Amino acid sequence: MERLTRQRSALFAVIENAQRPLSPQEVLEAARHEVAGLGLATVYRNLKLLLEEGAIATVNLPGESARYEVAHHAHHHHFQCTDCQRVFDVHQCPGDLARLAPAGFSVARHELTLYGHCADCQGSPAQGVGHMGHSHP
Amino acid sequence: MERLTRQRSALFAVIENAQRPLSPQEVLEAARHEVAGLGLATVYRNLKLLLEEGAIATVNLPGESARYEVAHHAHHHHFQCTDCQRVFDVHQCPGDLARLAPAGFSVARHELTLYGHCADCQGSPAQGVGHMGHSHP
DNA sequence: ATAGATGCAAAGAGTTTGCATAGGT
DNA sequence: ACCTATGCAAACTCTTTGCATCTAT
Secondary structure, eight states: OOOOOHHHHHHHHHHHHOSSOBOHHHHHHHHHTTSTTOOHHHHHHHHHHHHHTTSEEEEOOBTSOOEEEEOOOSOOEEEEETTTOOEEEEOOOOOOOGGGSOTTOEEEEEEEEEEEEOGGGSSOSSOOOOSSOOSOO | OOOOOHHHHHHHHHHHHOSSOBOHHHHHHHHHTTSTTOOHHHHHHHHHHHHHTTSEEEEOOBTSOOEEEEOOOSOOEEEEETTTOOEEEEOOOOOOOGGGSOTTOEEEEEEEEEEEEOGGGSSOSSOOOOSSOOSOO
């Protein structure tokens, strides 16, 4: 049976309260405010557990390592700001993408990532406003 | 100035002749048929060089490490077969995705990946026909 | 009390870099 | 001859695993 430890709840709370998908490192840093000696291995182990029980979901963007967000089962996509590197949810979907595949191929699923400037980075071409740290410093 | 070595031309030939994006490991294995003692570091160094001179392009799919293909500058997307893991080009594009982003966000670019069964894997639910190896054995 | 969870450190996988040598030009 | 490119091995980053200890139940 699973146990409710301080680290597990802190870790989940961090993901739940984030307004965007977080990397394991970001989760570690945020959760350490709550649980001082938290180790990175514990973060990875709990991310795997939370994934298995469906509490969180993996966000994989092209060329980036995995981020994690609370599982909101609705189909959605992601937007990455090319200034601040933060990732945001996009709840719209172009739909009907099956027709794009070559003849003889069947399409079951798709992933879409949009790139551009987020609302905070519109005016400032080199850095965001600084709500949260950059993924790529 | 750059030199034309056996390894560099073999390496580029492999990518040029492939009908799909290849991983560094796949490039190594294929190029070794031509240049016996080829090292992985040489593959990585030449991939970087070929990228810089615009001869090849990186193909980044969500959750996968980078693959490489010849640079055909036309905008296109990719399809990954969920059976054989191979990646194929998709030359169609849904277009007009800017409208999907949240208000205040500007969209400059997008990446789209389709998933399903390729032509070869239509009938066989567990493995492909075996033209080339699986990325995830 | 007991079995799962933690933290540390070591082990893996993928990619990059340092260095002496080989080989284009 | 010169100087880039190569191959090997070590370094690095990210993630996973082994193990002794801790702790929720």
